[in-house]
Every structure is written in structure tokens, then in C-alpha cells.
Amino acid sequence: MSAKKPFRPKARRPRGFEDRTGAVLRAEHHLVSAATAVYDQWGFEPLMTPAFEYAEALGKFLPDEERPNEGVFALEDDDGQWLSLRYDHTAPLARFVAENFQTLNKPYRRYQAGDVWRNEKPGPGRFRQFVQCDADTVGTASPAADAEMIALAADVMRAAGLDDGEYAIRVNDRRILDGVLETIGASEPERRMRVLRAADKLDRLGREGVAALLGEGRKDESGDYTEGAQLDPAGIDAVLDFLAAGGGRRDEVIGRLEPLVGGSETGRAGLSALSEIHDILAAIGVDDSRAVFDPSIVRGLGYYTGPVYEAELLATAHYDDGKPIQFGSVGGGGRYDDLVARFTGQAVPATGFSFGVSRFAAALSALGRTGDQAERPLLIVVAAEKDQSAEYLKVAAQLRAEGWRAEAFVGTGNMGKQLKYADRRDAAAAIIIGSDEREAGEVTIKDLRLGRELAANIEDNREWRESQPAQVRVGREALVGAVSEIIQRWSQH
Template sequence: MSEPVRPEARSPRGFVDRRARDLVAERRILTAVSAVYERYGFEPLETGAFEYADALGKFLPDADRPNEGVFALQDDDEQWMALRYDLTAPLARFAAQNWETLPKPFRRYAFGPVWRNEKPGPGRFREFVQCDADTVGSARPEADAEIIAMAAEGLQAAGLPAGSAVLKINNRKLLNGLMAAAGVADDAQKLAVLRAVDKLDRLGPDGVRLLLGEGRLDESGAFTKGAGLNAAAAERVLAFTAAGVGGRSETLTKLADVVGGSAEGDAGLAELEAIDRALTGLGVGVDRAVIEPSVVRGLEYYTGPVFEAELLLQTTDEKGQPIRFGSVGGGGRYDDLVARFTGQPVPATGFSFGVSRLASALRAAGRDLAAEVRGPVVVIAFDQSRMADYFQVAGELRGAGVPAEVYLGASGMKAQMKYADRRLSPAAVIIGEDELAAGTVTIKDLDLGRELSSKVTDNAAWREQRPGQQTIARTEMVAAIRKILDARA
């Protein structure tokens, strides 16, 4: 008889399993950020995981079979549905569908998993958690300023100390004004200019100058075709990117010299000036928000102000080598997205950050929000006939708000203690026949044991002394456990 065919236990590429440490860190971030957003008057909203593919239309490469970029399936009514790739497209659909009954402006925040059918790689997943906040229905630059201020406060609440992240602000209208001043009219040439500017951090002004001109030959010998600007136009673009030095007002003055005179450029400057005034009123200084002309956001629906949050903390990888996290979030104004459904322009602005990415950045910076994820207190099971007594002890602890479990394996005392240690349990409760008869419990402080074990020089003495172990009256158990928990809080 042939052996049954057994599937290989494996995870699909780009999807990861996450245990307590990652989940607790993300929950703490979301709890802290949600509290900030609600203080600003934003309400929570949850939309479904699937949207009809035509609601995501212009982002899909194949209208007949939209399964690139997103995960899509065809329903029994032959309509294509796709897992949401972000939280903004569902918001646009929701706003268009419920516009008549929504308070306007509509201010909402949301968080949850999103899915992208892209090639996975290091740090690049097909499923991850995002957190967004958006205002729909206000064209005022002050709406953008409030989103920026709220983003800065939210990131700090999530665990980033003051001065460790900065919101960099630009405006698409300035970029469009710059293009007009540089004589760039062709869409393909505009895209090449933007891509060149986007490489400023990596290549520096000299490298970008080459990409703005005929092109650049890299160290490997590969040639990247440039945007084809003449020398004067290229220098004008570089002057634009270099204007972001000093305070916000100083930067705006420099930008006016570069892009002033074009209608769109002047409109963009006026919006940034209003944002600057509002940020000043909100108490957001240049340590938390700056105007940075080199910021180029890739999503095509941004129509006005754009901004991204850059991490300034020194971070290291698992080997202790310095790494640069760069952007941990971004957003901007997207006045055309809701119009896809209604045919009418609806102003909107928002900010989004990757929760998993921010948690990873905090961990790399030595600020792990879940570094001390605690397991439950473990009640050791000595005797199968006494299981009801063990469950009663666990029930007392749970009733007092202390996480607790009874060991339900079939192993002996030594294996049970090892289990409790692997769970990072703060304590183990031991109740044998002697304790039951005397109305006592023996508590082993596992936290203290872990701390002292690193200093052990004599194993025999360690076993004899039994550090952190005490036998007390059953009525004192909860108080003793709380003392252990508070000592490591």
C-alpha cells in the first residue's frame, strides 16, 4: 500500500507568521495612535477586505483579468473582486457611496491588513498592516496642516521620541510649476525628471544632474537614460531641490525665486504658506515638520501638498550594522480619487504609515515595544487527580486580572518548568500534596531566576538555595504574584 501524499508545511512567499512579540508591538502602536487620532476628532471606520476591481480601476494593469498587483477573484456573478491594496481606495468608494449622509468634512482613521500581489523580497511582504487618517471634503490647506500635525503627534505616541522623525512637505503644484519653468511638457520627460529627483538621497546632486541630462553610467557599467534636459533646466531643477535649507519661511522664499511666476507654482506656494501658518499655530516647529522640495511621492493621485515621515533615529540590523530606514509613512492631497465614482471633484487629504515597518524601525533603534512580552503564570500539574484544584488556583489568578494557565501536557516537573521559562512566564505556582494539606502554595519567581542565573558560578549551590522560591499561605498568593509582576513592570 502506497504512502499517503502529505503536503509540505510551508508559508507562501511574501507572507509571514507572527507571534506575540510582533503582535503586541503592533497593538500598542495602534492603541497609542488611535487615541491621538480620536483626540483630533477623527472617527474609526472599517471597510471590507475585498473591493470590486473596477473600484481600483486605474491601478490595475489588466482590466480583463485584474490579478497583477492585487489578489483578485471572479465572483459567481462574474464580477471581479480584489483584496484591498491600501486603505485609501476603499475610503474613496465608501465616501462616494455614502456621501449624502456623511458629515462633511468626513474625518476618519482606519487600520488593518492590506495585500499586494508583488514580487516579495527582504523587508517586502505581500501582506502588511497599515494605519491611515484622512479628511474628505475640505480643500483648505489647514486640513493638510492638521493631518501633518496629527501624524507627527501620532508617531511620537507610537514610541518615537521627540526629534527622532520629521515630516517633509512638498507640493505637486510646485513640481508642475518647476516643469513649466524648465520647459518640460512631455509626460514621459516629466516622469523621468521626478524619478531623477527621487534618487537625490542615494546619488547626490552630481548623480541627479547626470540623470536630468543625457543619462548616467553606474559602477556596474549599466547605463540609465536621462530626462534629456539642457544644462540650464537641469540646474534649475537642482536649485529647486536645494531650496529646503533653514526654516519653513526661508525655504518658501527660496522656492519663490525658482518657481514663482507660473500660475500653478504660485498656487502651490500659497498653499504651503497657509500650511506653515497653521503648523505654527498648532505648535509644530521645524524639528517636526519642514518644507523639503526633494520629496517626490510615487502615487499618481496626489494633486497638491505631499509629505513623508522620515526616521532620524540611528538604527542597526541583527548583526549590529547601521542601517537606514528612511521613510516610515507618507501622504498628501488627492482631490481626484473620489471623482472616479461621482464625476465631481471631492477634496481629500490623508496620511498613512506601515505599522509593521514602524515596529521594525523601533526595534532596530533599540525601542522594542514588546521586548518584555510576558507569558502567563503557569500552575504546575503534579497529579492528574488534582486537576480541579489546579484550575481553581488559575481561576483565582484570572479573577484578579492575572493571566494564568494550568499546564496541560503530560510531562514531569522539570519539563513543566522549562515550558514556563520558554513562555517567559513571570512565575510558576507549585501545589503538591503538602501545600494542599497545609493551605499553602509555593511560588517560584522565574523573572528573578532568569536575572540571577546569568551570575551563577556554582550549580550545586544554586539548586540548594532555590533563589526566588517561597512558600506562603494560599490567601497571600495573588498579592505575592502581583509583587513579582510589579517588580518587572
């Protein structure tokens, strides 16, 4: 009777999750470092909340009492309470503020970067785990805090490697549209939500499609029918005029919006906030090209309570077939004054900015804005003699002390195999100290990148090969200088 075969699990990733490797992670780490450096410079404090929160703290994502697992990944603790992986960084922040309200300095200014998890259907470029990077100010209702957050977002765009003119922070205030709806007698909650949903589709459906959704309704290409907001023609025109009021200087946009809100106190409050935000942005050097007022920005339909904004990429890149890549929004935020009150019953105003790291980093990569995120040259010390490992590790340590990336080969295999390993690692150079070199007090340095290029263009590069040999042998004391020349040559190549 044969022995039962051991169970061997299939090596596979869970659906909707990804393995992120070398270049991708370096790009993301670079972006997070650039953004958090801006946050820190502006006086924000770092915070890291746990991956899990009590499911009830996430509020809006709870589907039922039996299995709170719609939109979030949840499990039942040993005490019968449901825990959920955090869906974003904002709900945990609200819990943290409520739990520590008496001891926190207000306004409380924090930033956080880390993974979030969403139990949603995955798709192309849509994953169930990804990194978000947030900054928030909690405890002040002043429009100055919103203006600061907009300026902060603009500075993050610069820190990420974008030039002015290649991005814009598009700003609106949700209360202005509420004021328009009050003026036309369409402010009841259900109709308001339909108007907001229609407005949010302006980029995709255009003026005609939005007009249909504001009126009787619209049937899409698949035949599905969406009931409209049932506005009369005058009401439809008023909303469309509001959405079209952007363009030009910020003060010009405010001037076009003023007659649309009429005597609505809600609308006037929104216009007043935008006016103050404009004055502050102008005073601190955020001009009309970096931050623009755009009434079509509505964001998160039921989430925000005042100013809202989106960071849009204006720079262009192209697919291999020449078609332009549409980047659109890579981040955004706004004022949300109701989240902490879920815990305390006390109104605690807040405003914040957030961006998805993977999406933003992918856009920067497509634009060729790699900057400092590019991988630094790697040096490989070859293990030419089995009994000299300590010496090879010592040489690698010497190279690292100069600020370079260096490793001593610790695997098995002859020199040819090790050089192939170095090539697969795209190493800049291999350092070889065999018995001949050791006895002579010398070291052989192979410029692997030069060697690869010469191999690919050998007939066209004979003169270059003679003047810049791909392999040199120098005294041990000249190692650092010789390696420095190789790295400098390739940093300029």
C-alpha cells in the same frame, strides 16, 4: 496489494508571506493601538472596509480584461465579475465615500488599520501581505486639513515612543515643482514625469546623477541606460536649485522657493498652501524641528495633487558589526483630489497619512523603543494533582482578576515536565499546590526568572540567593502579595 498511502500536503508557507508570532505581533499591536488612539483623539472615526473589492474599483492596477491580476490578487466571482484583495486602504475609502456620499458628513474623517495584499515579487523585508494604518480627511480642499494631517503624523511619532528630534515630517507641495517646470518651459506630461522620477532619486544618486537624468540621460552600474528629460543647462540648474532649497526654518525655505516659480499660478498656489500650512503648524505648536519643508519630497509620481509629506526617522541604531542602520521614511501621505471622482465624476478633495506597521515596528525595535509593547510577565499554575483541575483553573482566574497574565497547565506530564514548559514560556513564576500544600492551606511559588539567573551565576550570587530565595511557601491568603513582589522585582530588574 498494499493500501494507497493517504495524501499528506507539505507544510510550507506561500512564497512572499510570513508567519508573525509573539514579540513581533505585540510590537505591531502596540504601534497600531498608539496610532489609532491619536486618530481617535483628533476626532477621526474608525472604518473597516472588506478585504475584497471589485477589481475595477482599484483602477490603476488593472492590466487587461481577461485576467485583472497584475499587482493584485484576484479571483472571478460566480457572476463573472472579478474581485481583488485590497491593495491599500485608499482605493476602498474612495469607493466607500462615493457609495455613501449623500449620507456622509463632510468632511468625512476616518482611520483604518488592517492587512493589504500586493501581488508583487517578494524580497528581503518585502512581503505580499502586510499591515497599513491610515487616516484620511475627505471633502475639503483647505490647506488646514493638510496641516492637521501633518500635525497628526507628528503626534503619531510621539505616541510611538519617539522623542522630538528623533523624527521629522518632511513637507512639500507638488505644485511648486510644476510651477518651476512651467517657468522653464518643460511642463509637458512626459517630460514632467521624467523630471519627477529624477527628483525622486536624489537621495540615491546625488546631485550629479540627478543632473544627468534631467539632461541627456544616465547609464547605471549594470549598463542600463535611462533616457533623460532633455532639459537645457539653465533648466537643469533651476530644478537642482529647487531640490536644494530646503534646510533651515520653514519661512526661509518659502523665501528661497518664491523666485524659482516666477509668475506660474500653479507654483504660486503651492507656495500659498505651504505658507498657510506653516502658520497653522506654528499656531498649534508643531515647530520647525518636527515638521520641515523639503522640496526634494515628491512621493507617488502620479498620485498626489498638492501637499505631500514623509515621516522620517532621525534616531540612529547600529547593526551587530557597528554599522549604522538607515531607517529613512516610515510613513507618509499627501493630498489626492482625483480618486473619488473616478466613481462620481465629481471632484472630491482628500488628504491622508499612512504608515506600514511592520517596517515602523521593526525600526522601533531596533531602537530599543519597546515601551508597553513588551510582553507582560506570565504566571503558570502547575497541575500537581490530576483531580484538582478545577482548583488550579480557579487560582489562575484569581491571578487574572488582579490584572496579571496567568494560565493553569491543562496538558499532560509530571511536575518536572510542567516546569520545563513554564521555563520555555519564559514564565515569571510557577504556582504549585500539591497534596501537602492543599492539606496545609498553603502554596509554593517558584520565582523562575530568579532561578534561571541564579543557575547561570550560582557561584557569584550565594548572598543574593539567600536573601531572595527562588522558591517560597506561603499561606493561600498570601498568594497575591507574594506573586506581586515577584512581578514588581522583575519589572524593576
